[in-house]
């Protein structure tokens with residue numbers, strides 16, 4: 214289920230990723246000028262490990278507001294581990310995360326409130342129906358339950374007639390849709406989705422893509438992990454995590470981090 218959020222935050226409160234006077238900024242371009250752009254998320258030199266082994270080391274990237282990035286990579290590369298770090302669910306062994314220009318370690322509720330994170334296997338309360346989950350999450354985040362956004366999202370996913378059922382009686386795809394409805398109905402400024410397309414049928418996958426484009430259009434930053442091509446969605450950036458390192462492909466420039474060609478298809482990137 215999406216991360217609990219305590220405050221509603223306006224999306225148009227854009228923060229520039231420009232450098233502070235105190236420290237050098239990795240956004241500095243080759244000619245020494247700074248790229249002033251609205252950065253939602255910045256990870257610097259992240260290292261995560263389980264027991265004595267690093268899953269990845271020295272990983273960094275930026276995600277702009279109003280943009281969608283795909284996170285790809287083979288099984289076990291560390292995508293879910295990276296998501297948990299970015300969502301503040303676990304601490305990196307080394308490195309730092311900035312959320313809209315402020316240091317983020319997951320301890321600040323106001324910061325957590327602007328993130329919706331849907332893990333690869335969303336979990337739900339046993340004794341709440343789908344409708345009760347939605348109302349609970351909206352109330353917990355100080356949002357009115359009378360609004361139609363969650364209802365509209367349920368309609369679009371074909372779940373409206375299942376509001377009174379318990380998620381435990383849902384199929385895997387239905388549970389994924391419910392988690393996505395909750396995450397999106399909270400109007401997050403940063404949306405972290407770990408393999409959301411996996412259990413969705415082709416029609417639902419297109420609906421999700423439409424929802425993510427709408428989220429991007431209203432200024433949200435979206436990071437989505439995926440193993441296969443995603444229908445009806447063009448990312449702005451593709452990140453590939455493999456062998457403990459992160460590569461970045463810019464969808465417009467088609468070039469980054471030493472890669473000299475445009476975007477290969479996702480299957481080639483696995």
Ligand SMILES: Nc1ncnc2c1ncn2[C@@H]1O[C@H](COP(=O)(O)OP(=O)(O)OP(=O)(O)O)[C@@H](O)[C@H]1O
Nearest residue numbers: 263264268286287288289290291292293294295333
């Ligand atoms: N709780 C844990 N304890 C120990 N090792 C773990 C734990 N969670 C994950 N790992 C290991 O960390 C590595 C990265 O796992 P992770 O789930 O982040 O990869 P992934 O890229 O999301 O994989 P997939 O594409 O299969 O979902 C794997 O080798 C995995 O076995």
